[in-house]
Amino acid sequence: MRSHQKQAYGALFLCTNKALKKLAQDKRFVGSDRIGYLAGLHTWGGMLQYHPHLHLVIPGGALSDNNQWISSRQDLFVHTKPLEIIFKAKFKDAMKKAGLLVKIDPAVWKKQWVIDSQAVGQGQNSLRYLSRYVFRVAISNNRIKSIENGVIEFLYKDREKNKWKNMTLDAMEFIRRFLQHVLPRGFMKIRHYGFLNPNSALSIEKIRELISLIHDIIALFTEIPEREIPGIKCSHCGHDLNFMFFVKPEPRCRPG
Structure with missing residues (x-):
């Protein structure tokens, strides 16, 4: 590559x-x-x-x-x-x-x-x-700690230990590593x-x-109503209906 x-x-x-x-x-x-x-x-x-x-x-x-x-x-x-x-x-x-x-x-x-x-x-x-x-x-200026006697010291983050560490490289190796990240024109x-x-x-x-x-439609149809539904009676026993759960429609069903 x-x-x-x-x-x-x-x-x-x-x-x-x-x-x-x-x-x-x-x-x-x-x-x-x-x-x-x-x-x-x-x-x-x-x-x-x-x-x-x-x-x-x-x-x-x-x-x-x-x-x-x-x-x-x-x-x-x-x-x-x-x-x-x-x-x-x-x-x-x-x-x-x-x-x-x-x-x-x-x-x-x-x-x-x-x-x-x-x-x-x-x-x-x-x-x-x-x-x-x-x-x-590839590296920002604030990560470079020092440049002395042909040696560059810089910070890098150890991801496994989640802490910053120092690394030193000679100038030519530092330049080699840096230049391999220059993208094609x-x-x-x-x-x-x-x-x-x-x-x-x-x-x-x-x-x-x-x-x-x-999301508005989902919110409209999934709003949890009161547990009791006043005014709506069961046609068999005459008591107020209670909300239990929503039934997921079959895949063939389409709204409207």
């Missing part, structure tokens, strides 16, 4: 999109492939090591064929295990089409690839976290897909209306 960045990084974005849409179309997850999300490319870890990966922020739902909002589960968008399998297969195929498959160690395809998915509520924390990296380079590291793409046929304002509408 380091030697063929434009092809490999482009494949990361493309194959992620294809894999997500394939799984989202499954009715066990969302039921439509008309999803929307933003994706950001990172190539570094805390110690400036080479670690290309994508961060995605995905709204929990999709648009139906007739432009209605379909919500995903609150705790899940798609399962990560099938997403790993589908993405890996598509990425391998993309590398083959690019003529790069022979340059990749076959053991790579036997390893488990890491996909992490977390429900984050309304998403402000994810956007705030990701926004700190959008226009940054003109490469877009932040991309918007589906209904979050600026060229989407539906505006973000219209999608907000659709989401608000469906």
Whole structure:
């Protein structure tokens, strides 16, 4: 990937999109492939090591064929295990089409690839976290502690212990690590897909209306009434009716 960045990084974005849409179309997850999300490319870890990966922020739902909002589960968008399998297969195929498959160690395809998915509520924390990296380079000036006698000392965060530590590198190694994160000229590291793409046929304002509408309807029909329903009598015994539970309609039933 380091030697063929434009092809490999482009494949990361493309194959992620294809894999997500394939799984989202499954009715066990969302039921439509008309999803929307933003994706950001990172190539570094805390110690400036080479670690290309994508961060995605995905709204929990999709648009139906007739432009209605379909919500995903609150705790899940798609399962990560099938997403790993589908993405890996598509990425391998993309590398083959690019003529790069022979340059990749076959053991790579036997390893488990890491996909992490977390429900984050309304998403402000994810956007705030990701926004700190959008226009940054691999290391900021405030992490560099000292530059003396050809040695650079900088801070990095140990994720396992959740604490900051010091690392020292000689100048040439520091420059080598830094320069491997310079992207190809003109490469877009932040991309918007589906209904979050600026060229989407539906505006973000219209999608907000659709989401608000469906939540208003759900609230209307799931409002818990008083336990007793005064004025409504049982036709058999004559007593007031009591609310017990809602009955989920059969899939063939449609409102109206």
